[in-house]
Every structure is written in structure tokens, then in C-alpha cells.
Amino acid sequence: MASAASHTAKQTSPWRATLAGLSASLIGIGLARFAYTPLIPALIAAQWFAPSAAAYLGAANLAGYLAGALLARPLARRLGAVTALRANMVLAVAGFFACSAPVSFLWYFLWRFAVGIAGGVLMVLAAPTVLPHVPPARRGLVGGAIFTGVGLGIAASGTLVPLLLRLGVAETWWMLGALAAVLTLLGWSGWPEGSAPAAPVTAPHAPRSPLLLALYAEYALNAVGLVPHMVFLVDFIARGLGEGVARGAQYWVVFGLGAVAGPSLAGHLADRIGFAQALRLAFALEAAAVGLLAVATGPAALFVSAAVVGGFVPGIVALVLGRAHELVGGHAGADRAWSFATIAFATGQAAAAYGFSYLYAAGRDHALLFALGAGALALALVIDVAAAGALRFSRA
DSSP, rough: OOOHHHHHHHSSSSHHHHHHHHHHHIIIIITTTTTTHHHHHHHTTTSSSHHHHHHHHHHHHHHHHHHHHHHHHHHHHHHHHHHHHHHHHHHHHHHHHHSSSOOHHHHHHHHHHHHHHHHHHHHHHHHHHGGGSSSSGHHHHHHHHHHHEEEEEEEHHHHHHHTTTTOOHHHHHHHHHHHHHHHHHHHHHHSSOOOOOOOOOOTTTTTTTTTHHHHHHHHHHHHHHHHHHHHHHHIIIIISSSSOOOHHHHHHHHHHHHHHHHHHHHHHHHHHHHHHHHHHHHHHHHHHHHHHHHOOOSSHHHHHHHHHHHHHHHHHHHHHHHHHHHHHSSSSHHHHHHHHHHHHHHHHHHHHHHHHHHHHHOEEEEEEEHHHHHHHHHHHHHHHHHHHHHHHHHHH
């Protein structure tokens, strides 16, 4: 049986496996999460939900992502990674169709949460399932291609959603579901059978290194800093600035185009200056770009902020993954560290989503949300510098 699975894995084309991984990130994160952002003003205008309810529904997806990140490795061990991946792609597709009718707030909440679970599982399992079956010389390229699916989904949602909304809100959900179904079918047979991405239960260096613990905290804070853009950017432009949904969607496309380029640019930067320095530079740039919208709302500020933050949504993933490999020094340990990091990110993201949604529902303006996000990113930079300095001092 093992030899048969191994034979099947060997027969799987690396590029078909890459397409499967890209489809997974595009469906589970790029569309299932980020297509909701440009839909928020339309849901409010169609009186499906009040503004505060729409914000909490966005947060439900991020809470589900945390649950999915926690469940991913147990699911892979119990069902097999490929079965878990396929099942959660189907779950994400079902979520689009389920959201095409405002049955109730609870109905919507449960489905947005379920789709978040699918996104968390797909993010944790997709790349580790594909990369072992890709030639080592191409793993960087393939990893970047998989995470680029996030940016493609954002750009596609920003382009398609305003056009589809001319047909109606329900029709928009149906068409997004159809697109996700096609992508699921395209990637269905591309997964390498017999792969086992889950690392051994014991990885001696993964959970306890002080620098790794600092990295987890930084990644969680990075998630906090990204939430204002990920959830509120289009609503801020459309309703907060009075520019309308179409204008908000234009900047969402900018956000998405930045996300398409982000992984490659981040990887190139890390190749030039190292993952540690690239990560610090990323925190500084993110803090500046998020904080910019707390003090400026002109077209130039919106463009720069959307492009830079969009680029780091998937770009920071490549940097943290590379930094984890540096700190652990082994593939098994790195896989486990990546799982811990993803859970940390999901925790920060879910907590921030609910905290910011509470502030939004309480009538706070968007500027406060962007300021808090920038503060979280600045704190991540301080922790990284302090952790490295403390380690050098202890070794002196």
C-alpha cells in the first residue's frame, strides 16, 4: 500500500500539484475571505445586515480560520492530507452558495465561520503537502506561486464583485461559488497522493527557542495590524469617505495587485539581506502604511497604503516561513514551527477582528482602527529587535 501511494505521488506532475496548491489558497483565502470585504457595503445597502452585524460576520471568518489552523494537523493525521484538503475546498465552495440568502444572522455567521475553518486548514496543509514532491531547486518558485493565489483572489474579487453586484447580491455569491467550484475541479487530481505534511510529534527545536517564541508573538501582532485593511478598507473608502462601492473596489484591486507581487518581492528581499533583516523592514513598512490612513485619506495615501499592505498580506508569510526554517534548521521542525506560527497569526487575527468590530459598532471612526493596527506592527518590530539584542547579550 505504501509503495502504491509513493508511486502515485511520483506520477503527480509538480506543476499540477502547484496548480492544486494555488487553487486552494485562492479559494480558501483569496476568495472565501477577501471577496467579503468589497461585499460589506453592498450587504449593508441591500439591508441584508446592519453595519455592525456585517463587521461581526467578517470577524466570524477570521475566528473560523483560527479553528481551522488548530484542526489542520489532526485532520491530516486522521483523514490524510489530500482528503482533508479536498474536503475543505468543497466546504469553502458550499459556503459561497449558502451565503446567497440572508436566512438569518446565525445562518450567515455559522457559514462564514465554517468557510474560515476551510481557509485555515488549506493554509496550513497546502504548501507542506505540495513542496516535498517538487524538485528542491524549484521549491521557492512553487511556494511563491501557491501563496500568490491569495493575491489573485483579492484582485479577482475587487474586479469581479463590483461587476457582479450589478446583477444583485445573491447572484454575486452564486457566481463566486461557481468560480470556486471550477477551481476545485481544476486542482482536484493534482494533489500528490500519499503525502504526509504533518511533522513528527516531537521536534526538539520547534516550540521552545526564545527567538521562535518571539517570532510567534510578532506574527500574531502582524495579524492585528493587517485586520483594518483586510476587513474595513473598502467600507472605509465607500462609506467612511463617501466614495462609493466602485471606488472602494478600485483600491481593493490595488490591494490585490500588491498581494500578487508581494511573495516574490519579499523573497527577493530576503535573498538580498537575509530573513531576519527583511522581516524587520517589513514590520516598519507595514506600520507606516497602515498608520498612514489614520492621518491622510487622499488618493496617493490610499494607493500607497493599499499596495504596500496588500503586498505584505502574503509576503509576510514567505518571510516568517523562511525565518522559521533559519531558526529551526530542519524541515520536520520547520513544519511544526510553521503550524505554531499559523495558529499565532490566526489568534491575533481573530482577536483583532472582534476587538475592532466592537469599536466599529460602538461608533469609533476608521482612523482609530488604522492607528491601533500601526501600533501593533510597531510593537512587533520592537519585540524582534529586543529579542535579538537579549540573545546577543546573553551570549556575550
